[in-house]
Amino acid sequence: MIVDLLKPEFDELIEAKDWVAxxxxxxxxPAVDVAKLLEELEAEVAIVIFRLLKKQKAADVFTFLSSGKGMELLDMFTAQQLSDVMSNLEPDERVSLMEELPGNLTQRVMNSMEVEDRKQVQKLLGYPEESVGRLMTPRYVKVRRDWTIQKGMNNIRKFGxxxxxxxxxxxxxxxxxxxxDLRLNQLILADPEAPISSLMDESFEALSAFDDxxxxxxxxxxxxxxxxxxVDSDGILVGIVTVDDxxxxxExxxxxxxxxxxxxDVLDDYYxxxxxxxMIKKRIGWLAFxxxxxxxxxxxxxxxxxxxANAVFLSLFIPMIISTGGNSGTQAATLIIRALSTDDIDMNEWLKVLGRELLSGLMLGLIMAVIGFFVIIGWGYMTSDTLTQELILSAVVVGLSLIGVVLWGNLSGSMLPFALSKMGLDPAVTSAPFVSTLSDVTGIIIYFSIAIALLEGIVL
Amino acid sequence: MIVDLLKPEFDELIEAKDWVAxxxxxxxxPAVDVAKLLEELEAEVAIVIFRLLKKQKAADVFTFLSSGKGMELLDMFTAQQLSDVMSNLEPDERVSLMEELPGNLTQRVMNSMEVEDRKQVQKLLGYPEESVGRLMTPRYVKVRRDWTIQKGMNNIRKFGxxxxxxxxxxxxxxxxxxxxDLRLNQLILADPEAPISSLMDESFEALSAFDDxxxxxxxxxxxxxxxxxxVDSDGILVGIVTVDDxxxxxExxxxxxxxxxxxxDVLDDYYxxxxxxxMIKKRIGWLAFxxxxxxxxxxxxxxxxxxxANAVFLSLFIPMIISTGGNSGTQAATLIIRALSTDDIDMNEWLKVLGRELLSGLMLGLIMAVIGFFVIIGWGYMTSDTLTQELILSAVVVGLSLIGVVLWGNLSGSMLPFALSKMGLDPAVTSAPFVSTLSDVTGIIIYFSIAIALLEGIVL
Known part of the structure; x- marks a missing residue:
C-alpha cells in the first residue's frame, strides 16, 4: 500500500511544516490513501493538510474518511471550505452525508449548498431509505434519437x-x-454522420427509483x-446507479x-x-432472548x-447430542440463506428444498449414527479399559438419537429462512445461535425419549 | 424478469417450430435471459435454439449457462459450432471453461480453437488457480506517450x-x-492534437498476475x-481485470x-x-470432527x-450455560472475520481487538449474569410456586458462570480468526459450530468449578 510507504516521509514534512512539498x-x-493518512492525524493538523488539496480532490478524500473523522473536520470547516466540499461531492454522496449529520450541523451544511444542490438533496431524501433513489446520481449524459452521432458526441464533450x-x-x-441505452464505444466506433437511432436496439434494462x-x-x-x-413510475429517466456504488x-x-x-443486531458502522x-447494545438483545x-x-x-437421577451417565452425552443437531441446522440454514440471497433458489422452491433436505438429513443422520456409536464405544474403552453395559447402551442411545437430531436440525435450519421470509423478515435472522437453540430442546426430547424406550427395565 | 414474461410465447413458438419468429x-x-430459457429445455431442443443465435450472442449465452447444461450442449456441438463459440468467448471465460471440462472434451475443445487462442489459454492456465492471472483478459487498448490524442483515438476505433x-x-x-492509465473520457474531452503525455499523471495502480x-x-x-x-513481475502489462468479473x-x-x-467444506458449485x-460429502467431515x-x-x-449424582438439578442448566458461551463466541468470531476480510482491521491489530473484546466480554457477561439470575428465579417460581434453596443456589451459580462463559466465548471467538490466519488458514474456518464446540468444554469446567466452590458443604 502506498500509504505505508509514504507515512514516514509525510510525518517528516508535517514536522518541518514544509507545506509546498x-x-x-x-x-x-490516490484520494483513498490521503484519507487514510488524515485519519491518523489530530483534527487540527488534518484540517491544515486538507486545505492543501485541490477542491475536487478534497471532496474525494472527504468521501473516504470515516464518519467520525468526517464530522470532526466538517465542524471545523470555514463556510467557504464547507461550500467547496459540498459542491464537489456527487449527489448520492451528499445525501448519505446529510443522513449521518447531527442536527446542529445539518442546518449549517444545507445553508452552504447552492440552491440547485439543495433541491437535489431534498428530492433524493424523498425516496425510502435503502432504495435505489437514494443511491442514484442525476449526473448522466442523455441524447435524442434524431440527433446525429456527431451531435451526441458534442453533447458528451459538453456535459461529460x-x-x-x-x-x-x-x-x-x-x-x-x-x-x-448506448455504450460510449458504440458511438465512438460508428459513423459520425449516422443518426443516433441507427445504434438503437430499443432493448434496455432499468431500475425503479423505489426498488430496493x-x-x-x-x-x-x-x-x-x-x-x-x-426511472420513476412513469418511465421517466431520473438518474443512474453506477457499479462502484x-x-x-x-459489501x-x-x-x-x-x-x-x-x-x-446489524451494526450501524464498521467494527x-x-x-x-x-457493540454491547447490538449484542445483548439476542444473547438475552x-x-x-x-x-x-x-x-x-x-x-x-x-x-x-437413575442413570447419571446419560447426562454426559447431552452436550454432544444437542450440539450436533445445532451444527447440522447451522449448515442447512446458511446454505439456504445464501442460496436465497444470491437468487440461486426461489421462495416458491421450498417444497423441493424440503424434499432434498429431508433426504440429505436422513443420510447425514444415519452416517453420524454409525460414527457416533463407534466413537462412544472407542472413547469408553480408552478411558475405562472395559466395555460396561452402561457404555454399550449409551452408544446405542446416542447413535439412534443422532439420526433424529441431525434430521430435525436440517429440516428446521432449511425451512426457517423460508418461513421468516414469508413473514416479511430477513431470512438471515435464522442465525446459527437461533437454530441451535431451537434444536436444543428438540434434541433433549429426542434423546430422552429414545433412552427411556430402550433402557426402561434395564437401568431405569 | 423478461424471461418469465416471454416463457409462454417462447414455448408456443417452439411447439409451432416457428424458428424465424x-x-x-x-x-x-439479453444473453442471461436466453440462458435461463435454454436451461429449462431438453438438450436436443436447446441445441436447435442455440443455432438461431448470432455467433457473438451464442458465446455470451454460453457463459451464462450452468456448467451441467453447458457440458451437455458442448458435447453435442458440431466442430464448426465449437469453434464459433470458443473463438467468441473472452479469454478469461475460455480458461474457466477449460478448467471444468472432463478429459475427453478438453482435447476436442482445444483442437477447435485457433492457434493464437490456444496459446493464450495455455498461458493463462500457467497462473495459479484463484490468481488474478486466471481472471484477466488480454483484450485491452494500449497507446504510447508520444502519440497524439487523435492517433490514440484511431487506435481505439481500430482495436476497440x-x-x-x-x-x-x-x-x-x-x-x-x-x-x-487514462480514462476514455479524458481522451474524448481533450484537444485531439495534444500528445498523450499531456494527459498523463504517471500515477496508476496495478495488480500482479500472481495476486490472489x-x-x-x-x-x-x-x-x-x-x-x-x-502486470507481470517485470512491470510489463499482461492484461486487465474488469469490474463485472x-x-x-x-460473490x-x-x-x-x-x-x-x-x-x-466449500461447495464447488451453487446449492x-x-x-x-x-452435499453430504461436504458436510459430514466437519459434523463428525x-x-x-x-x-x-x-x-x-x-x-x-x-x-x-448429588445434585441432579445442576444438570438442567448445562445447555443454557454452554449455548450462551457459544452464542457470544459466534458473535465475536463473525464480527472479526468480516472486519478482517473487508480490511476494516489489520492482522497486527489483534492486541487492540483483544483489549476491546476483553472489556466488552466482561460487560456482556455481567449484564447476562444479572439477567440470568432473575430469569432463573422467575422461571423457578413460575413452575413450582415456591423459592427452594436449590433454585436460589442454582440462580447464583448460573449467574456467576455466565460471566465466565460469555467472556471466554468472546475471547476465543475473537482471537481464533487471528490465530488461524497466522497459521495460513482462512480465518472463516472459525465457524459458529467450531467456536461453540470449543466453548462447550470450557463452559462445563467453569460451571462445575463455580458450583463446587459455592455448594460444597451445602448440597454437595
Whole structure:
C-alpha cells in the first residue's frame, strides 16, 4: 500500500511544516490513501493538510474518511471550505452525508449548498431509505434519437466533465422517457454522420427509483453493466446507479447478513468505528432472548430429572447430542440463506428444498449414527479399559438419537429462512445461535425419549 | 424478469417450430435471459435454439449457462459450432471453461480453437488457480506517450471492437511496461492534437498476475475503477481485470466464507447445482470432527459425574450455560472475520481487538449474569410456586458462570480468526459450530468449578 510507504516521509514534512512539498505529494496520492493518512492525524493538523488539496480532490478524500473523522473536520470547516466540499461531492454522496449529520450541523451544511444542490438533496431524501433513489446520481449524459452521432458526441464533450460516467449514454424522448441505452464505444466506433437511432436496439434494462438497493446489486451483476438507468413510475429517466456504488452496497448487505446470521443486531458502522457500548447494545438483545429461549430446554430436562437421577451417565452425552443437531441446522440454514440471497433458489422452491433436505438429513443422520456409536464405544474403552453395559447402551442411545437430531436440525435450519421470509423478515435472522437453540430442546426430547424406550427395565 | 414474461410465447413458438419468429425474439433478449430459457429445455431442443443465435450472442449465452447444461450442449456441438463459440468467448471465460471440462472434451475443445487462442489459454492456465492471472483478459487498448490524442483515438476505433472495455486506455513504453492509465473520457474531452503525455499523471495502480483474486476485488472496490491493469513481475502489462468479473468473484468469495463459517467444506458449485451426495460429502467431515471434539465435553462432564449424582438439578442448566458461551463466541468470531476480510482491521491489530473484546466480554457477561439470575428465579417460581434453596443456589451459580462463559466465548471467538490466519488458514474456518464446540468444554469446567466452590458443604 502506498500509504505505508509514504507515512514516514509525510510525518517528516508535517514536522518541518514544509507545506509546498506536501501539496505536491498529496495531489499525486490516490484520494483513498490521503484519507487514510488524515485519519491518523489530530483534527487540527488534518484540517491544515486538507486545505492543501485541490477542491475536487478534497471532496474525494472527504468521501473516504470515516464518519467520525468526517464530522470532526466538517465542524471545523470555514463556510467557504464547507461550500467547496459540498459542491464537489456527487449527489448520492451528499445525501448519505446529510443522513449521518447531527442536527446542529445539518442546518449549517444545507445553508452552504447552492440552491440547485439543495433541491437535489431534498428530492433524493424523498425516496425510502435503502432504495435505489437514494443511491442514484442525476449526473448522466442523455441524447435524442434524431440527433446525429456527431451531435451526441458534442453533447458528451459538453456535459461529460460533470457526469459520473460517460461509459453509458441514455436516449430519451421529448418527455424524458428512457427509450434506450448506448455504450460510449458504440458511438465512438460508428459513423459520425449516422443518426443516433441507427445504434438503437430499443432493448434496455432499468431500475425503479423505489426498488430496493439489493435489486440494483442483482441487476448490475446479472447484466454485467457499469451503470444502470433509474426511472420513476412513469418511465421517466431520473438518474443512474453506477457499479462502484454497487460494490459498496453489496459489501454492506453481506456484512448485515453475516451479523444477523451470527445472532446479533446489524451494526450501524464498521467494527472499528463502533464504540464498545454501541457493540454491547447490538449484542445483548439476542444473547438475552436466546438465554430465555433456553428455558424450554431446561424445562424439558426438568421433565427427565428422575431419569438422570437413575442413570447419571446419560447426562454426559447431552452436550454432544444437542450440539450436533445445532451444527447440522447451522449448515442447512446458511446454505439456504445464501442460496436465497444470491437468487440461486426461489421462495416458491421450498417444497423441493424440503424434499432434498429431508433426504440429505436422513443420510447425514444415519452416517453420524454409525460414527457416533463407534466413537462412544472407542472413547469408553480408552478411558475405562472395559466395555460396561452402561457404555454399550449409551452408544446405542446416542447413535439412534443422532439420526433424529441431525434430521430435525436440517429440516428446521432449511425451512426457517423460508418461513421468516414469508413473514416479511430477513431470512438471515435464522442465525446459527437461533437454530441451535431451537434444536436444543428438540434434541433433549429426542434423546430422552429414545433412552427411556430402550433402557426402561434395564437401568431405569 | 423478461424471461418469465416471454416463457409462454417462447414455448408456443417452439411447439409451432416457428424458428424465424424465435430468431427475431431471441436476438433482442439479453444473453442471461436466453440462458435461463435454454436451461429449462431438453438438450436436443436447446441445441436447435442455440443455432438461431448470432455467433457473438451464442458465446455470451454460453457463459451464462450452468456448467451441467453447458457440458451437455458442448458435447453435442458440431466442430464448426465449437469453434464459433470458443473463438467468441473472452479469454478469461475460455480458461474457466477449460478448467471444468472432463478429459475427453478438453482435447476436442482445444483442437477447435485457433492457434493464437490456444496459446493464450495455455498461458493463462500457467497462473495459479484463484490468481488474478486466471481472471484477466488480454483484450485491452494500449497507446504510447508520444502519440497524439487523435492517433490514440484511431487506435481505439481500430482495436476497440475486440476489447473487453475501452473505458480505460493504457499507456505503455517501448518494452511494454505499463506507465499510466487514462480514462476514455479524458481522451474524448481533450484537444485531439495534444500528445498523450499531456494527459498523463504517471500515477496508476496495478495488480500482479500472481495476486490472489481477492486482492483484485479489494483494489477495484477501493479505487472505484471499472478495470485494473495486470502486470507481470517485470512491470510489463499482461492484461486487465474488469469490474463485472470482479462482482462474480466477490460473490463467490462471500459464499465460500459463509459456508466455512457454517462449519462445512466449500461447495464447488451453487446449492441448486450440487447433488445430494456431493452435499453430504461436504458436510459430514466437519459434523463428525466436531462430534469427536465433543468428547472433551463428555470427558469433562464425566469428571463431575458424582457432583451431578448429588445434585441432579445442576444438570438442567448445562445447555443454557454452554449455548450462551457459544452464542457470544459466534458473535465475536463473525464480527472479526468480516472486519478482517473487508480490511476494516489489520492482522497486527489483534492486541487492540483483544483489549476491546476483553472489556466488552466482561460487560456482556455481567449484564447476562444479572439477567440470568432473575430469569432463573422467575422461571423457578413460575413452575413450582415456591423459592427452594436449590433454585436460589442454582440462580447464583448460573449467574456467576455466565460471566465466565460469555467472556471466554468472546475471547476465543475473537482471537481464533487471528490465530488461524497466522497459521495460513482462512480465518472463516472459525465457524459458529467450531467456536461453540470449543466453548462447550470450557463452559462445563467453569460451571462445575463455580458450583463446587459455592455448594460444597451445602448440597454437595
Amino acid at each position: 506536501l501539496k505536491d505529494i498529496l495531489n499525486d496520492v 466533465q460533470s457526469a459520473e460516467t460517460v461509459n453509458v449514454i441514455y436516449v430519451v424522448d421529448r418527455d424524458e422517457h428512457l427509450i434506450d 438497493q439489493e435489486d440494483a446489486v442483482k441487476m448490475l451483476s446479472k447484466y454485467d453493466r457499469v451503470a444502470m438507468p433509474v 454497487i460494490i459498496d452496497v453489496a 454492506e448487505e453481506t456484512t448485515e447478513d453475516m451479523q444477523l446470521m451470527a445472532g446479533m 472499528s468505528q463502533t464504540t464498545i457500548f454501541e 436466546l438465554f430465555v429461549g433456553q428455558l424450554f430446554t431446561t424445562t424439558a430436562m426438568g421433565a427427565y430429572e428422575s431419569v438422570i | 424465435l430468431k427475431d425474439i431471441l436476438n433482442d433478449v 471492437q475486440s476489447a473487453e472495455t475501452v473505458n480505460v486506455i493504457y499507456v505503455v513504453d517501448r518494452d511494454e511496461h505499463l506507465i499510466d 483474486q481477492e486482492d483484485a476485488v479489494k483494489m477495484l472496490s477501493k479505487y472505484d475503477r471499472v478495470a485494473m491493469p495486470v 470482479i462482482i462474480d468473484v466477490a 463467490e468469495e462471500t459464499t465460500e466464507d459463509m459456508q466455512l463459517m457454517a462449519g462445512m 441448486s447445482q450440487t447433488t445430494i451426495f456431493e 466436531l462430534f469427536v471434539g465433543q468428547l472433551f465435553t463428555t470427558t469433562a462432564m464425566g469428571a463431575y459425574e458424582s457432583v451431578i
